[in-house]
Amino acid sequence: MKRFLDLFNSFLEKIGMLFLLLMLLIVSTQVFARLTIKTTPIWSQEVATMLMVWFGFLGMAIGVNEKIHIAITFFTDRLPVIWKRMIFTIDEFLILFFGIAIVWYGSRLVYATRTSTLPATQWPAYMPYLMVPIAGAMIVLCTLINIADLIKFDSKDRLQKWGFNDDKH
Amino acid sequence: SEEAAVDTPDETPAATETITMRLAEVHAEGYSTTMGNREFARLVEERTDGRIKIEVYPGGVLGDEKSVTEQVQFGALDFARVSLAPVTEFEPSLNVLMLPYLYKDGDHMFRILNGDIGNQLLANLEENGIVGLAWYDGGARNFYNTQREIKSPEDMRGLQIRVQETRLMMDLITALGASPVPLPFGDVYSALQTGVIDGAENNWPSYDSTGHYEVAKYFTVDEHIRIPEILMTNTKVMESLSAEDQEIIRQAAREAGEYQRTLWLQSEEESKQKVIDAGSVITYLESNEEFQEAVMPLYETHGAGYGDIIEAIINTN
Amino acid sequence: MTSTSIAMLLLLGLFFGLLLIRVPVAFALAIPTFITAMYLDIPAMVITQQMVRGISSFSLLAIPFFIVSGEIMGQGGISSRLIKFADVIVGRMRGGLAMVNVVASMFFGGISGSAVADTSSIGPVLIPMMKEKGYDTDYAVNVTIASSVQGIIIPPSHNMIIYSVVAGGVSIGNLFLAGILPGVFLGIMLMVISYAIAVKRNYPKGEGYSIKEALTITRESILGLMTAVIIIVGVTTGWFTATESAAIAAIWAFFVTFFIYKEIKISRMKNILAKSLRTLAMVMALIATSSAFAWMMAYLRIPTIITETLLSISESKIFILLIINLILLLLGMIMDMAPLILIATPILLPVVTMAGMDPVQFGIVLMLNLGIGLITPPVGSVLFVGCSIGGISMERTMRSLMPFYITMIITLLALTFIPSLTLLIPRLFGV
Numbered sequence A: 001m002k003r004f005l006d007l008f009n010s011f012l013e014k015i016g017m018l019f020l021l022l023m024l025l026i027v028s029t030q031v032f033a034r035l036t037i038k039t040t041p042i043w044s045q046e047v048a049t050m051l052m053v054w055f056g057f058l059g060m061a062i063g064v065n066e067k068i069h070i071a072i073t074f075f076t077d078r079l080p081v082i083w084k085r086m087i088f089t090i091d092e093f094l095i096l097f098f099g100i101a102i103v104w105y106g107s108r109l110v111y112a113t114r115t116s117t118l119p120a121t122q123w124p125a126y127m128p129y130l131m132v133p134i135a136g137a138m139i140v141l142c143t144l145i146n147i148a149d150l151i152k153f154d155s156k157d158r159l160q161k162w163g164f165n166d167d168k169h
Numbered sequence B: 001s002e003e004a005a006v007d008t009p010d011e012t013p014a015a016t017e018t019i020t021m022r023l024a025e026v027h028a029e030g031y032s033t034t035m036g037n038r039e040f041a042r043l044v045e046e047r048t049d050g051r052i053k054i055e056v057y058p059g060g061v062l063g064d065e066k067s068v069t070e071q072v073q074f075g076a077l078d079f080a081r082v083s084l085a086p087v088t089e090f091e092p093s094l095n096v097l098m099l100p101y102l103y104k105d106g107d108h109m110f111r112i113l114n115g116d117i118g119n120q121l122l123a124n125l126e127e128n129g130i131v132g133l134a135w136y137d138g139g140a141r142n143f144y145n146t147q148r149e150i151k152s153p154e155d156m157r158g159l160q161i162r163v164q165e166t167r168l169m170m171d172l173i174t175a176l177g178a179s180p181v182p183l184p185f186g187d188v189y190s191a192l193q194t195g196v197i198d199g200a201e202n203n204w205p206s207y208d209s210t211g212h213y214e215v216a217k218y219f220t221v222d223e224h225i226r227i228p229e230i231l232m233t234n235t236k237v238m239e240s241l242s243a244e245d246q247e248i249i250r251q252a253a254r255e256a257g258e259y260q261r262t263l264w265l266q267s268e269e270e271s272k273q274k275v276i277d278a279g280s281v282i283t284y285l286e287s288n289e290e291f292q293e294a295v296m297p298l299y300e301t302h303g304a305g306y307g308d309i310i311e312a313i314i315n316t317n
Numbered sequence C: 001m002t003s004t005s006i007a008m009l010l011l012l013g014l015f016f017g018l019l020l021i022r023v024p025v026a027f028a029l030a031i032p033t034f035i036t037a038m039y040l041d042i043p044a045m046v047i048t049q050q051m052v053r054g055i056s057s058f059s060l061l062a063i064p065f066f067i068v069s070g071e072i073m074g075q076g077g078i079s080s081r082l083i084k085f086a087d088v089i090v091g092r093m094r095g096g097l098a099m100v101n102v103v104a105s106m107f108f109g110g111i112s113g114s115a116v117a118d119t120s121s122i123g124p125v126l127i128p129m130m131k132e133k134g135y136d137t138d139y140a141v142n143v144t145i146a147s148s149v150q151g152i153i154i155p156p157s158h159n160m161i162i163y164s165v166v167a168g169g170v171s172i173g174n175l176f177l178a179g180i181l182p183g184v185f186l187g188i189m190l191m192v193i194s195y196a197i198a199v200k201r202n203y204p205k206g207e208g209y210s211i212k213e214a215l216t217i218t219r220e221s222i223l224g225l226m227t228a229v230i231i232i233v234g235v236t237t238g239w240f241t242a243t244e245s246a247a248i249a250a251i252w253a254f255f256v257t258f259f260i261y262k263e264i265k266i267s268r269m270k271n272i273l274a275k276s277l278r279t280l281a282m283v284m285a286l287i288a289t290s291s292a293f294a295w296m297m298a299y300l301r302i303p304t305i306i307t308e309t310l311l312s313i314s315e316s317k318i319f320i321l322l323i324i325n326l327i328l329l330l331l332g333m334i335m336d337m338a339p340l341i342l343i344a345t346p347i348l349l350p351v352v353t354m355a356g357m358d359p360v361q362f363g364i365v366l367m368l369n370l371g372i373g374l375i376t377p378p379v380g381s382v383l384f385v386g387c388s389i390g391g392i393s394m395e396r397t398m399r400s401l402m403p404f405y406i407t408m409i410i411t412l413l414a415l416t417f418i419p420s421l422t423l424l425i426p427r428l429f430g431v
């Protein structure tokens, strides 16, 4: 399961990098077209912006798995390990709640916007929202595994994400 | 169970209970649409003896026009005042109202909007959960540029004109022989100043308030497009109200619309005077026939399927 | 208690509570927003909608590009050349390496908007070098982190773009122009204080270069500095939008790094993109969730209430501006820059506008103020990075950081009360 998660995560990162390159390509093409053939593709801003939204939500999920989202560690750092472990488990449950919320409300948003369109591409208006429930599902998966790690408290490399190192447990 | 089926008197809303509703507005305090909304809120509160209170949120704090339209649609907001343009993404048949060179003048447009055609199109909108309450005026959009007076489509040839990134506007500029350049609104001033673009298009008050008249002095009153504003609410919000309150809200919205239109026309006059005094060259067209001809293909593409409505609009006096 | 006041307590109380128990800031913003929406019975779809809206802006697209180009420059030898270039200019003064540190940060600020990036690319080179030449470690860290804040004020700066978007379209070109003078001013102030301490502690002078060496270094580093020129000229003339110029800058940095300097292999791009992805994952999540939080605050009219309260306390413009700076400094101690810009701007911009401050000037004041927050405890990302590079405790760094805080606060007050410091250059350009 964890091996699957690692593979999955590196797959997500590749997609993220691809989005990043695509955005760069689209915007450069836009400038180039405007300066040379004096016009710009009608879809460029809309598509590039949509890619950024997808990228943002993808990154949000990757961040949960890799614990790169900034948090204030100042107060919890001063607590004994047993307290930390309890608090971090609560934190994971809270993030799990967030994941479930964006799966549920993200899907409803996709459904609610199914009839309207985007102004330039005329694509369905739910396109930018599509990544929200997907990212939510990934967050749910990651937090469930994190919770299991915190309860079992044995996988050294994964526990390092919370700053637990050997001597402290 | 048996008991649950028994018809217990639900907490029926007491007649004295006050409801607070929220209205989103993207323009700032003091702008004609914001003042129209405030008038709407005042009338509703007065006529319901304070039972319905409407709070206006100006300045776009609850989101841009597209976003607040969605919020009204799924019931997070009770009212919003938005331009017709984003609403067409919810109800494509409304597009027909924005076809270029469609109306004779503003009065003509309001006769259409407030007549059978307008009512029919608003009824279509209700299928999306949105109730259009009243039309506000957004004036006519006109071309302005840094290069020359525009008297015919011939003069537009080769100009780079900034537009919003929508298919209709891009096609319109192309049909007139110019090149459309989608740029963020805030970048237009410096782009005009430095010659990145040759022109843009907007209504009188925006031409004035953005300061674009300082850098692009040739203004042609071609009135290529009229995009009215719409005050909207949600179907469920309306259904939750008594028939009497619904009528109060509809009537108050109509009156607020008329009030806004008066303010709008005043602001158009003030801006017109200001830019003329500042040295803008205003070109009035003797006839816009050539322009109309040039954009005919757009009636095919953007008005496809609505030929009868288009004809009815043209034939309305 | 009305349901609105309960909702306000829920929103703000939960937010601070979650921060305390180490819930990542992005989620500490989003979770209370969802709960408040549920309490108020607002369709919570609006929260997800606002999260998407928050990052769905073409202007914000500049951020990924700036971060990618910053990463290319950090890994690909542009920053080491900027340090040498600074050494050529100011290295021979007393406390030379401290001067080099400040000037290098001014240059680096011209190509990156990130103080953390500045400390993490200049710090590992200069802090050990300073230690070796007999500077105290705390001083080396102090100078590095304090001067890194310049990167946020000297254009380009992705934080200014965030501000421009939330402030309702304050011109990015104007903000960039407005940042030049304050950035240089801050640099000079920091050089003065660093010099004074260097004289007192009798730190050494640098050795200097031959004319030939100096010319080579200048020529090479100018290619890197061109990135800044492309962006600033492009944006202020209107040739490019900020987003487009950021894309061009990334391509330029790529070109200079891989085709002229050739210090790293093209395969390093994978690492560069991966690191950018991590930074961006954090930044974008914060922008998304704080937009939703800001929506809820607007819905509850919290900005209006704060404005009215502040204006009712005193009518004195000076007092109001001082209070606002104080509030921001305190918030900056516990919160990071991007979410604070997103949350504080809609609340405070109306107040300062009523007090007669130009939105462009407020943008720069906000940048410096929150920049100071990056080097104050308990939460200061630049402070943390600096201490870990120097290998000393936060407490020891703090002990000698005071003169730098005072210098920066004097600069902050100057920016607050002398409008022409910020507005002079934008006005010269007539925009």
Ligand code: NA
Binding pocket: C108, C109, C110, C111, C112, C113, C114, C150, C151, C152, C153, C154, C155, C156, C157
């Ligand atoms: Na910068």
Ligand code: NA
Binding pocket: C101, C102, C104, C105, C118, C122, C143, C144, C145, C146, C147, C148
């Ligand atoms: Na530095």
